[in-house]
Amino acid sequence: MATALKNQNESGNENSSEEHEEDAVLVDRFPEAVRVSRFTFFSVCVLSLAFVLFSSMPLWHTDIWGHLAYGRLIWEMGSIPEFAPLMPLSSGMSFIDTAWLSQISAFKMYEIAGVAGIKFLYAAAITACMALLLYRVQQRTGSFIWSMVCISAFLLCDWKQLGIVRPQLAGLLCFVTLFFLLTARNWRKANWVLIPLLFVFWANLHGSFPVGLGLIGCFLVGRAIDVSWKMRNWKAMLGDSKTRRYLILLELSAIAVLFNPYGLQLYSEVFSFSSNPNLADLIEWNPLTLRMYQGKAAGLITLLLVIASRFTPRRISTAEVLLLVGLGISALWSSRMIIWWAPVAAYYLAIHGAAICRWKLKRLADPGAEKVFCAGKWTIVSVGVIWICFAVTPMGSVMLHGKEVDFERSVSESTPIGAVKYLKEKQIQGQVFNSMELGDYLLWAGPENLDVFANSHAHLLPREVWNHYLRISNLAGDAEELLDRYGINTIVLDLPRREGLMKRLVKDGVWRVGYKDGRSVVLLRNKPIQ
Structure with a gap:
């Protein structure tokens, strides 16, 4: 009886050992290079x-x-x-x-x-x-x-x-x-x-x-x-x-x-x-x-x-x-x-x-x-993690699920999306004055014939023009004169950073608010310069 149990245990141990060896062989068969x-x-x-x-x-x-x-x-x-x-x-x-x-x-x-x-x-x-x-x-x-x-x-x-x-x-x-x-x-x-x-x-x-x-x-x-x-x-x-x-x-x-x-x-x-x-x-x-x-x-x-x-x-x-x-x-x-x-x-x-x-x-x-x-096993899990993480990104949504990414949610809250739509609807053209920070998006998405005053490439502006930009932005004493000199009929400012400038311009009665949201404001001259 004892001999039979011993043989059974030895047989069980051998089977267990064979299973572990088989598992090891399975793992070893995974390409070593990867x-x-x-x-x-x-x-x-x-x-x-x-x-x-x-x-x-x-x-x-x-x-x-x-x-x-x-x-x-x-x-x-x-x-x-x-x-x-x-x-x-x-x-x-x-x-x-x-x-x-x-x-x-x-x-x-x-x-x-x-x-x-x-x-x-x-x-x-x-x-x-x-x-x-x-x-x-x-x-x-x-x-x-x-x-x-x-x-x-x-x-x-x-x-x-x-x-x-x-x-x-x-x-x-x-x-x-x-x-x-x-x-x-x-x-x-x-x-x-x-x-x-x-x-x-x-x-x-x-x-x-x-x-x-x-x-x-x-x-x-x-x-x-x-x-x-x-x-x-x-x-x-x-x-x-x-x-x-x-x-x-x-x-x-x-x-x-x-x-x-x-x-x-x-x-x-x-x-x-x-x-x-x-x-x-x-x-x-x-x-x-x-x-x-x-x-x-x-x-x-x-x-x-x-x-x-x-x-x-x-x-x-x-x-x-x-x-x-x-x-x-x-x-x-x-x-x-x-x-x-x-x-x-x-x-x-x-x-x-x-x-x-x-x-x-x-x-x-x-x-x-x-x-x-x-x-x-670490290779398989790593590939799975990469796949899952890529799938939840905007690029993954486009490539794997064919979903369009919501543009407004994909850009910062300061992007002047509404202001640009307004400028296109009103077909505003010619030279405008704008906050430098908004100039890049105006160049990309603004009306085709809109002339931007400044953007983040400040080094491309002549020194005199850049000084004028700063004087207008800070509402210096000759700011209105400079706006007239450049023939500005439209101003695009970022909010709330330029809210003080907006209020001072509107207060004088020369300008009025054409469009405003929490991101930006468009000011229009009451009597446009021809």
């Missing part, structure tokens, strides 16, 4: 949710519409205009379009999928930046937690900049990609082609490519200083292969930039752009201060970096110092430059934070620090 780890699954979840978040954000009412209008014009003309188009008051001004490829790409995407297409490009660019930072930190630290710290710090610092859809996001993706390639542990021969090719695209997508050249320059100078200091001989850097590599790479990248419609002229345009006096009157080009949200975020990250540099067991390279200090100073000079400092600061904060934890705690309880097991 198996992913638990870390990858968690990363996919985070990035997919981020993609959904940014896809659901309303399109801001300024830059994107102006760039779409320029993209439409370039596509229809088949060439880039030599002089500033679209705004008659800018006629005769030289037009160097540093973002023509972004503008055309966005316009064609809009033609295909409407606002859903623009939202897709917007969310994809930011999510790709997050993915590159997350992967590089995880590779260098083996920690999922510190990878999350990196992308969280990046989003915290750049949140205001990331909220505006414009070609600068394409430049940011190029910048993060370059930083990703330069911070790899091992140099790959393919980088000799990939990095110059990246600059070819960058120079045509956005005029921020000098930041990328500066990034390579910091690695070059930093490496040269480190080698010279270590060998106690400045000539040692001449024999260092890594220093020579950065130098050749910088030269190749600088040459690759020349593959653009303007050739060498693009350099002079980009370097002179920031000195345009009109930009000094725009808030986003003002110096970074602690009164700004992004100033507070940058201050917090800087404080954490200082603490981390005090306790980190890692060697702090000269290139790291040059990058953080150089980009930090540029951000203090102009708050818009914070967009380049944030990913670099977030990366080094995570790297040093992970090193401190390993040093102090010896073994950090982190799922990413465990042995990585890849399994087919």
